[in-house]
Amino acid sequence: MSSSPINTPSPPPYDRVKAVKEFDETKLGVKGLTDSGIKTIPSFFIHPPETLSDLTPRSDFPQPEIPTIDLSAVHHSRSAVVEQIRSAASTFGFFRVINHGVAPDLLQSVIGAIKAFHEQPAEEKEKVYRREMETGVSYISNVDLFNSKAASWRDTLRIKMGPVPADEKEIPEVCRKEVKEWDKEVKRVGDILLGLLSEGLGLGEERLIDMGLSQGRGMVGHYYPFCPQPDLTVGLNSHTDPGALTVLLQDHIGGLQVRTQHGWINVKPLDGALVINIGDFLQIISNEVYKSVDHRVLANPSNEPRVSIAVFFNPGNREKLFGPLPELTSAEKPALYKDFKLNEFLTRFFNKELDGKSFTNFFKK
Ligand SMILES: O=C(O)CCC(=O)C(=O)O
Numbered sequence: 001m002s003s004s005p006i007n008t009p010s011p012p013p014y015d016r017v018k019a020v021k022e023f024d025e026t027k028l029g030v031k032g033l034t035d036s037g038i039k040t041i042p043s044f045f046i047h048p049p050e051t052l053s054d055l056t057p058r059s060d061f062p063q064p065e066i067p068t069i070d071l072s073a074v075h076h077s078r079s080a081v082v083e084q085i086r087s088a089a090s091t092f093g094f095f096r097v098i099n100h101g102v103a104p105d106l107l108q109s110v111i112g113a114i115k116a117f118h119e120q121p122a123e124e125k126e127k128v129y130r131r132e133m134e135t136g137v138s139y140i141s142n143v144d145l146f147n148s149k150a151a152s153w154r155d156t157l158r159i160k161m162g163p164v165p166a167d168e169k170e171i172p173e174v175c176r177k178e179v180k181e182w183d184k185e186v187k188r189v190g191d192i193l194l195g196l197l198s199e200g201l202g203l204g205e206e207r208l209i210d211m212g213l214s215q216g217r218g219m220v221g222h223y224y225p226f227c228p229q230p231d232l233t234v235g236l237n238s239h240t241d242p243g244a245l246t247v248l249l250q251d252h253i254g255g256l257q258v259r260t261q262h263g264w265i266n267v268k269p270l271d272g273a274l275v276i277n278i279g280d281f282l283q284i285i286s287n288e289v290y291k292s293v294d295h296r297v298l299a300n301p302s303n304e305p306r307v308s309i310a311v312f313f314n315p316g317n318r319e320k321l322f323g324p325l326p327e328l329t330s331a332e333k334p335a336l337y338k339d340f341k342l343n344e345f346l347t348r349f350f351n352k353e354l355d356g357k358s359f360t361n362f363f364k365k
Helices: 016-026 029-035 071-075 078-090 104-118 122-126 173-200 280-285 342-350 358-362
Strands: 068-070 094-098 137-141 155-160 216-224 234-239 245-250 256-260 263-266 274-278 295-298 306-314
Touching: 029 137, 029 155, 068 071, 068 078, 071 078, 071 173, 078 094, 078 173, 104 155, 104 173, 104 216, 104 245, 104 306, 173 216, 173 245, 173 306, 216 234, 280 342, 280 358
Parallel strands: 068 094
Antiparallel strands: 094 274, 137 155, 155 216, 216 306, 234 295, 245 274, 245 306, 256 263, 256 295
């Protein structure tokens, strides 16, 4: 007589939507997963093979560096600085600035304050764990958690700085003072850069500032804790920024990469420097003189968390029609994009996965 097989129930099929929802409901972010001591990451963080096979920069060529521009030279050689910025913005779409006049102590203290926010007890952070931005402040893991094919190993504190800033009381106390000081200084540096970028287009210094491009500011304070399987996920998926300009402060850990014609290159941390990149909006209004390029952050393999703070510059008025600037278009250089309202533009951005260039392509003529 043959023995009958033991009837073991097969495990239920993996329910990704449920797993993502349960993770979000913990309100603990990926830091909570790291703190729990897990050795393998949940499946919904695992990226597809085409992303994973391309995670380290190619080593068959010497890696170029994004340009580093000394901003203090504007006082004696403005046209040379304009040319450096024009060249960087129209090739790499990324550059660093040094001697920008922000006190080194503030660079340290704002990074420390964002780190302190993320390292508070869970009960404190839970108070602002929300996806909506009605109060101007939200702490979440993965802005695109419910739209992306795979999640990334990063938590983020988002704060609206303008045109209508978050109510001061809403900004978590642990970083309130530093965030406010940081915004003031970043706006000052951003205005200088918009003036130089405007001149680089052959326009007057005030042209971009007069469009209100430094009024709509949003800040994100990212926290990338140790990831136990950094080869299976990323810290931040490849994307372009939708706004005009981004000013980024990163700590010393590294992991930021930019796509170039030679493949992905590292943006190595440089003490005291700010990293600047062109966003889709500026690519469009400059009629592609300036380039908004893909960038991403690798998952952090280090026991020390990585902290970065990006401030995005957008026009303050979201209902106005924008498109390639008339001064930059002609019969020989026709407008490459349709006119659009910023609201429509950003709604598309926030309702999709953070990924490549599909966004600017939508507005292409
Ligand atoms: O963390 C970084 O270095 C990059 C952040 C970034 O690209 C973003 O917030 O869009």
